[in-house]
Amino acid sequence: MPRLPPTLPFWLHFLIELPASMNFFLNPSEQLSSPAPQAHPIIKQYAVLLFVSTLIALIFALRPIDGTSRNVAGALSVYHLAPFMRAGSRIVEGSGEYGKGLGGPILHLAVHMLCFVGLLWVFLKPRGIKSVQRG
Helix, strand or coil: CCCCCCCHHHHHHHHHHHHHHHHHHHCHHHHCCCCCHHHHHHHHHHHHHHHHHHHHHHHHHCCCCCHHHHHHHHHHHHHHHHHHHHHHHHHHHCCCCCCHHHCHHHHHHHHHHHHHHHHHHHHHCCCCCCCCCCC
16 A cells, blocks of 8 residues: 655645635635625635645645644644534534535535544654663
8 A cells, every 4th residue: 555645634734725715715705604794804814814824734745744844733733623623513503504615514524634633643643762862
C-alpha cells in the first residue's frame, strides 16, 4: 500500500476551506437563515480569516514536516472542531435542509472530521527522540 504524504492534511485543509472562504465572502446572505445586512461585514471578515488559514496551510503543505509545522497542524485541527460540532447539531436537530450549498451537514461532518483527524495526527505523530547528554 502506498504511503500517504505527511503533508496531506494541510492539502486537505487548503482544498476544503478555500471554496468555503470564497463562498462566505461572495455570498454572505446565504450563510444565515435570516441575515441582517449588518451581519455581512462580519461574515466577510470570517471569510478572510478562513482564507488566511488556507494560505497558512498551503505554506506548510509545501515544506517538510518539522516542529513548527506540527504545532500549526495542531492549531488548524482545533478549528475543524467547531464546524464538525455545528454539522452534528444540524443533523441531530433535523435542520439539515438549510445551507446545502456546499454539500449539507452530513458531508460537512465527514469532511471536518477527516481534516481534524489528519491534522491532529500530524500534531501528535511521534517525533524522533534525541538524547541529550549532560556533562
